[in-house]
Amino acid sequence: MEKITAVKGMxxxxxxxxxxxxxVELTARRIFERFGFCEIRVPIMEKTSLFQRSIGETTDIVEKEMYTFCDRDDELLTLRPEATASIIRAYIEHNLAGVEPVTKLFTIGPMFRRERPQKGRFRQFHQIDVEVFGDNSPASDAEVIFMLMHFLKETGLTELSLEIxxxxxxxxxxxxxxxxxxxxxxSEEALCPDCRRRIVTxxxxxxDCKVETCASVIxxxxxxPDYLCPDCNEHFSTVQSLLADLQLDFALNPKMVRGLDYYTKTAFEVKSGALGxxxxxxxxxxxxxxxxxxxGPDVSGIGFGIGMERLIACLPSGAESAGRTDLFIAALGSRAQKRGFRLTHELRAAGIAAAMDYGDKSLKSQMKRxxxxxxxxxxxxxxKEIDEQRAELRDMSTKQQQSLPLKDIAQALMNILKER
RNA sequence: GUGGGUGUAGCUCAGCUGGUCAGAGUGCCGGGUUGUGGCCCCGGAGGUCGAGGGUUCGAACCCCUUCACUCACCCCA
Known part of the structure; x- marks a missing residue:
C-alpha cells in the first residue's frame, strides 16, 4: 500500500x-501582555478578496502563492498567507475602534503560502503577529520595535540585527x-533579466537584488531619504531618536523594501546569521x-510578524529535558496491578504525575521504564506487599527505600512528593 | 516554476573497480540479578537498499524514467 505522508512543506x-x-509562545504571551497587548484568534481561512485587496493584486503572494479553493457554494476561500488582513477584518467587523481609541492585538498561528520549500521556508509556517490600530505617533513605532527586540532577546536569541x-x-x-x-x-542594459522585469512589476x-552588476547600478x-515629505521625515527621525533613547541598536537601511503593498513610513526587519x-x-x-x-475607519496601523520556525532554528540548542514524572508504580501480580491502577489514578487526580506499566512485566523491566x-x-x-499491607518506596536518585503502610498510602505519597 | 545535492534498519550513516554487501552505531525488546533502574556483558526483533524499467551469468553499486527529501533562485516570516 502506498505510504501516506504529510503534504509537501508542512x-x-x-x-x-x-x-x-x-x-516561545509562553514568552510571547507574557511579554506582550506586559506591554498592553491582548490576544485575538481569527480563522485561518478568509474570503479570497480580503487578501487580494489588502496584500495587493500584483504581489507574488496573491499572484502565485495562495492556497485558494472553491467552497461548495462556489465562494472562493483562501488559507491565510499572513495575519494582518484577517485581524483588520475582525477589527472592522466587530467595531473594535469604538471600544477604545488604541487597540493593541497579537495572534499566534499557522500561515500558508505555496512556495518551494527550503531552509527556513515552509508551506505551512507559524507566525507570532502583532498589530496596533489607532496610534500614528512615532512613539507607537518605537514601542512596537522595542517590544519585538525585547521578546526576541527574552527567548534566548543573541546576534540579532535590526534594520529600519x-x-x-x-x-x-x-x-x-x-x-x-x-x-x-x-541603465536597463546592465540589469539582470529579473530586475528588468521588476522595473515594471x-x-x-x-x-535588494543579489546580482553584483545590479547592486552597482543601484x-x-x-x-x-531624499524624497520623504516633511511629515514622513519628521516621523522617521523621531522614531530613530526614541529608539536611541531606549538603548536599542539599529542600522538604517535605505535599500530595505517590503514585499507587501500596504506598508507606509516605518519599515523594519530583524535578521540573524546561521539561518541560511x-x-x-x-x-x-x-x-x-x-x-x-x-x-474601516481612517485609523493608522503598525505591526510585525515573527517567523516561529526561523526563530526556533536560531535558538541555542539547549537540550530541554523530557516531561517529568513524580512517581512510577511498579506492580507485580494481578492483585497489585489492580491496586496500582487505582492508586495511579487517585494520585493523578490529586495533581501528581504518576505512571505505571499495564503489561505483565518483570520488576527489572519496570525499573528501567x-x-x-x-x-x-x-x-x-x-x-507480596499487598498481603502484608505495605509498599516499598524507592528514591531513584539516592536509591534509598522505605516501607509504607498501604492504608492511606495516597496521602502519604502526596506528602512526600510535595516536600520536593 | 527553474537549477544543484541526496535517497540503505525507528534515527545517524558505512558499503572499494558491479562477484557472501544486507552491515555498524544508536534506539527498542529480552537475558546476565527466582522481585530492584542508570554502567558493563550477551542475545533478539526490525530493511521489497525510494519506486519502475534496462544492461549483465550476476546490480545497493552501471544506464534510463519517476517520486520523495534537501539546498539555492524568484519571493518572503
Missing part, C-alpha cells in the same frame, strides 16, 4: 520539539518610485491607509 512538530514551541527604513507615504512615495523607474530605465525590489539610484538564505526572522511596518482601504521516564520515585507494589 511539518509535524513532534513531542520532542513541542516544549520549545510551547516555551522609511518607505514614505501616499504623498511622497509615488515621486520616489517614479524617480527610481526613470533611473533604472536609463516592483521597481523598489531591485534594491548604488547610484535615487534614495528614499532566509535570514529574516521578523519583519513589519506601518500601514496607515490600510484599515480605511478595507472599509521508571528510569527512562526520569521518575523521582518508584513505588514497588507486589502481591
Amino acid at each position: 511539518k509535524d512538530i513532534l513531542p520532542a520539539d513541542a516544549p520549545v514551541w510551547h516555551q 527604513n522609511s518607505l514614505g507615504c501616499g504623498t511622497c512615495r509615488p515621486a520616489f518610485s517614479q524617480a527610481v523607474v526613470d533611473y533604472l530605465k536609463g 516592483n521597481p523598489l525590489r531591485v534594491f 548604488d547610484g539610484a535615487p534614495r528614499i 538564505a532566509q535570514n529574516s526572522l521578523a519583519g513589519g511596518g506601518r500601514y496607515d491607509g490600510l484599515v480605511r482601504f478595507l472599509g 521508571a528510569d527512562k521516564l526520569n521518575s523521582a520515585y518508584t513505588l514497588i507494589l507486589g502481591d
Whole structure:
C-alpha cells in the first residue's frame, strides 16, 4: 500500500520539539501582555478578496502563492498567507475602534503560502503577529520595535540585527518610485533579466537584488531619504531618536523594501546569521491607509510578524529535558496491578504525575521504564506487599527505600512528593 | 516554476573497480540479578537498499524514467 505522508512543506512538530514551541509562545504571551497587548484568534481561512485587496493584486503572494479553493457554494476561500488582513477584518467587523481609541492585538498561528520549500521556508509556517490600530505617533513605532527586540532577546536569541527604513507615504512615495523607474530605465542594459522585469512589476525590489552588476547600478539610484515629505521625515527621525533613547541598536537601511503593498513610513526587519538564505526572522511596518482601504475607519496601523520556525532554528540548542514524572508504580501480580491502577489514578487526580506499566512485566523491566521516564520515585507494589499491607518506596536518585503502610498510602505519597 | 545535492534498519550513516554487501552505531525488546533502574556483558526483533524499467551469468553499486527529501533562485516570516 502506498505510504501516506504529510503534504509537501508542512511539518509535524513532534513531542520532542513541542516544549520549545510551547516555551516561545509562553514568552510571547507574557511579554506582550506586559506591554498592553491582548490576544485575538481569527480563522485561518478568509474570503479570497480580503487578501487580494489588502496584500495587493500584483504581489507574488496573491499572484502565485495562495492556497485558494472553491467552497461548495462556489465562494472562493483562501488559507491565510499572513495575519494582518484577517485581524483588520475582525477589527472592522466587530467595531473594535469604538471600544477604545488604541487597540493593541497579537495572534499566534499557522500561515500558508505555496512556495518551494527550503531552509527556513515552509508551506505551512507559524507566525507570532502583532498589530496596533489607532496610534500614528512615532512613539507607537518605537514601542512596537522595542517590544519585538525585547521578546526576541527574552527567548534566548543573541546576534540579532535590526534594520529600519522609511518607505514614505501616499504623498511622497509615488515621486520616489517614479524617480527610481526613470533611473533604472536609463541603465536597463546592465540589469539582470529579473530586475528588468521588476522595473515594471516592483521597481523598489531591485534594491535588494543579489546580482553584483545590479547592486552597482543601484548604488547610484535615487534614495528614499531624499524624497520623504516633511511629515514622513519628521516621523522617521523621531522614531530613530526614541529608539536611541531606549538603548536599542539599529542600522538604517535605505535599500530595505517590503514585499507587501500596504506598508507606509516605518519599515523594519530583524535578521540573524546561521539561518541560511532566509535570514529574516521578523519583519513589519506601518500601514496607515490600510484599515480605511478595507472599509474601516481612517485609523493608522503598525505591526510585525515573527517567523516561529526561523526563530526556533536560531535558538541555542539547549537540550530541554523530557516531561517529568513524580512517581512510577511498579506492580507485580494481578492483585497489585489492580491496586496500582487505582492508586495511579487517585494520585493523578490529586495533581501528581504518576505512571505505571499495564503489561505483565518483570520488576527489572519496570525499573528501567521508571528510569527512562526520569521518575523521582518508584513505588514497588507486589502481591507480596499487598498481603502484608505495605509498599516499598524507592528514591531513584539516592536509591534509598522505605516501607509504607498501604492504608492511606495516597496521602502519604502526596506528602512526600510535595516536600520536593 | 527553474537549477544543484541526496535517497540503505525507528534515527545517524558505512558499503572499494558491479562477484557472501544486507552491515555498524544508536534506539527498542529480552537475558546476565527466582522481585530492584542508570554502567558493563550477551542475545533478539526490525530493511521489497525510494519506486519502475534496462544492461549483465550476476546490480545497493552501471544506464534510463519517476517520486520523495534537501539546498539555492524568484519571493518572503
